[in-house]
Amino acid sequence: MIRIENLVKTFGAKRAVDGVSFAVQRGEVLGFLGPNGAGKSTTMRVLTGFYPPSSGRVSVGGHDVVEEPLQAKRLLGYLPENAPSYPDMSVQGFLEFAAAMRGLDGAARRSAVGRVVERCFLGSVLRQSIDTLSKGYKHRTCLAQALIHDPEVLVLDEPTDGLDPNQKHEVRNLIRELGRTKAVVFSTHILEEVDAACSRAIIIDRGRIVANGTPQELRAMSEVAGAVTLRADGASEEKLAALGRVQRLEGGIRVYPADQGAAATLAARVVELAGREGWRLELLRTEEGQLDEVFRRITLPDTVKP
Amino acid sequence: MRPILTIARRELGAYFASPVAYVFLVIFLLLAGFFTFTAGSFFERGEAGLAAFFGWHPWLYLVLVPAVGMRLWSEERRAGTIELLLTMPVTAWQAIVGKFLASWLFLALALALTFPVVITVNVLGEPDNGAILAGYLGSLLLAGGYLAVSCMTSAMTRNQVVSFILSVVLCLFLILAGFTPVTDLMVRWASPALVDTVAAFSVITHFDGFQKGVIDSRDLLFFLSVIGFALFATGVIIRGHRAG
Numbered sequence: 042m043i044r045i046e047n048l049v050k051t052f053g054a055k056r057a058v059d060g061v062s063f064a065v066q067r068g069e070v071l072g073f074l075g076p077n078g079a080g081k082s083t084t085m086r087v088l089t090g091f092y093p094p095s096s097g098r099v100s101v102g103g104h105d106v107v108e109e110p111l112q113a114k115r116l117l118g119y120l121p122e123n124a125p126s127y128p129d130m131s132v133q134g135f136l137e138f139a140a141a142m143r144g145l146d147g148a149a150r151r152s153a154v155g156r157v158v159e160r161c162f163l164g165s166v167l168r169q170s171i172d173t174l175s176k177g178y179k180h181r182t183c184l185a186q187a188l189i190h191d192p193e194v195l196v197l198d199e200p201t202d203g204l205d206p207n208q209k210h211e212v213r214n215l216i217r218e219l220g221r222t223k224a225v226v227f228s229t230h231i232l233e234e235v236d237a238a239c240s241r242a243i244i245i246d247r248g249r250i251v252a253n254g255t256p257q258e259l260r261a262m263s264e265v266a267g268a269v270t271l272r273a274d275g276a277s278e279e280k281l282a283a284l285g286r287v288q289r290l291e292g293g294i295r296v297y298p299a300d301q302g303a304a305a306t307l308a309a310r311v312v313e314l315a316g317r318e319g320w321r322l323e324l325l326r327t328e329e330g331q332l333d334e335v336f337r338r339i340t341l342p343d344t345v346k347p
Numbered sequence: 348m349r350p351i352l353t354i355a356r357r358e359l360g361a362y363f364a365s366p367v368a369y370v371f372l373v374i375f376l377l378l379a380g381f382f383t384f385t386a387g388s389f390f391e392r393g394e395a396g397l398a399a400f401f402g403w404h405p406w407l408y409l410v411l412v413p414a415v416g417m418r419l420w421s422e423e424r425r426a427g428t429i430e431l432l433l434t435m436p437v438t439a440w441q442a443i444v445g446k447f448l449a450s451w452l453f454l455a456l457a458l459a460l461t462f463p464v465v466i467t468v469n470v471l472g473e474p475d476n477g478a479i480l481a482g483y484l485g486s487l488l489l490a491g492g493y494l495a496v497s498c499m500t501s502a503m504t505r506n507q508v509v510s511f512i513l514s515v516v517l518c519l520f521l522i523l524a525g526f527t528p529v530t531d532l533m534v535r536w537a538s539p540a541l542v543d544t545v546a547a548f549s550v551i552t553h554f555d556g557f558q559k560g561v562i563d564s565r566d567l568l569f570f571l572s573v574i575g576f577a578l579f580a581t582g583v584i585i586r587g588h589r590a591g
Contacts, residue, residue: 089434092589114436121434125427127357129364141353142435170364186431 042224048097059248070220072239073228118192124183128172143190197227263330267304354445395472413514416497478560485557488570495577525549
């Protein structure tokens, strides 16, 4: 549904997006990660037709966003960063405006407004003016606007920004649910959201894609991925050193596999060693890797790398 | 066409959603009345016409029209709603025209509310109502010209105040180019052809005919091209922001 090839977007001398390519199919939820200023919002603005690309091709549902902007925009629902909306309108008026802009009239408009109001839990504030709403409600009003025409492609720029934990949870569930039938791209810098909602994630840094894969694949890039952490009575670091590099942690010992091949059997060999030496195991865990560690490692400049 | 109307309806609603619309209408009508009856000495003239009324419009609009137009695009940019609006299935051109039409309609409403002055002059004497109608048409076009300029300046900045000041300055140029004290000053050193050329860019020169009841196609064309040019420039400015 979404295809981006070699997208470059420059502002003056600055290359905000520098050769980004990816595709998103129907039924996929793509998480877009990266530090602030990495080019996430710029990429989304090009994708939604707000910024024209400096070079490269962007298409939505087979329609190029430069050559056939209206066809592409019709397929899209977009939640811009900071969820802007017209403060002097009521929630209902705003949603009706959005529906009318999408060509919905009469009964179709009423049912569309009713559907998104229910979906985004806006029933209690329907007649309220938007500038009197709390941030969470404002945010959901703008999200409702993006869903009003039941679009095939959803682009959400930081959809959970400024929401409380319950609302974040609801929005993540909503994204996951929508992702079954639509192509969804959303940006975030909350890493747990990648696990909670994405089928695939891209990490972008200084305008370039630095990692692209499922959440599991990204975690596997972590340094601790595959390491075994154990806590045992009588455990000796010298003995464990035979299996790999050993690190002393608070209340435990972590053994890193010597290479990728050793990772699969590391835990079994630790158990075997413990049995032979008569250690009493209290804890044994194979580390999956942590996204935030991967994120920090690949998005920091080289000078800051440990 | 449909998106233009949808945008225009929303924009017009936005004027009346806040007290700004009512404050504007009251101030406009008060000032129009003051200029006509006090400063324009309507009664002392002893004429059955509305020269005292229309003659002040270029000056009255100079401050009031930019006040109506200043928020059109600057507010969209400040609030970020421009991103919402232009990623909906509309062209920038449709959005520009829709917003312009809504504000123009609002100004037309303000102008229509001056109808008591027409009744007054009809009660007191027997004016040429055709000429009055032409005056109203000219005044509406004049307001449209200023409004298109305000639309352009409001696309230039996120700040409504900056937009307002820029717009007043530009509209003042449009007045002064043909304002008699200024042309008299120019005649002293410039050739008559140059003075006429400069004056041809003035709204005063082109508004004069309408006040006298003459609808000249050149005057019509002048106002329509000011509107067309300023709206085109608005489109270029908006595209400029997005192209980066």
